[in-house]
Amino acid sequence: MGGQYRITGNKYPRMRRPRRRGRLVFLVVASVAVLGVTGWGTLQLIDVFTGGKKASAAGKADCPTTTKASPAARALPKPGQITVNVLNATPRGGLAKQTADELKKRGFRIGQVGNATKEFDKKIKGTGILLGPASSLNTSLPVLATQLAAAERRTDTRKGSDVDLIIGNGFKELTKRADADKALAELTTPKSTPTTKKGC
Known part of the structure; x- marks a missing residue:
């Protein structure tokens, strides 16, 4: 080329590639994402090794709790308030008195001590039957049952508050006194149930 298009001087124009802004934006976004994932992972590891659950449990410990007593246990009569008729339905003599x-x-x-009526005599295969009026089902009978835990509980239409302990063929002895006293204490002591306010 010549003429008016001749290039003069010692400086030449440099041809640069156009900058790709899209690649730069992508690199920035990728870097931020990597940093975010790394930070999240680090926090998870910190929770695992420092016991993050303990902190949440400590927060719940601040919630006030109250205890509610069961009133049903207080209505049970004491052994001295219960009259028991001991009746022997087995062929073994002297068992009722013992x-x-x-x-x-x-x-x-x-109360009465002697042999069982024909209705039960030699007809009870288990350890025994605790028999009383309907009102005794949740009062006297549970207390008496602590002395012979395996006995069956029944009610009848009798008048009065006396209850019967009818000894069956499977009877060997009453529940050990220590175990019976423990069962009686658990039965007659009101149980407290903890309650926590909602939102804690």
């Missing part, structure tokens, strides 16, 4: 004497030592009042 059992009645032991119940008396444990604080129960003893």
Whole structure:
């Protein structure tokens, strides 16, 4: 080329590639994402090794709790308020008196002692039956049942508050006194149930 298009001087124009802003934006976004994931992972590891759950449990510890007592246990009568008729439905002699004497030592009042009626005589295969009026089902019978835990509980239409302990063929002895006293204490002591306010 020549003429008026001749290039003069010692400076030449440099041809630069156009800058790609899209690639730069992508690199920035990718870097931010990587940093975010790394930070999140670090926090998770910190929670694992420092016991993050303990902190949340400590926060719940600040919530006030109250205890609510069960009023039903207080309505149960004491052994000294229960009259027990001890009846023997087995062929073994003297069992009713022996059992009645032991119940008396444990604080129960003893009523009739003797053989069971024909309705039950030699017809009870288990350890025994605790029999009383309908009102005794949730009062006297549970207390007496602590002395013979395996006995069956029944009610009838009798008048009065006396209850029967009818000894069956499977009877060996009353519940050990220590175990019976423990069961009686658990039965007659009101149980407290903790309650927590909502939102804690």
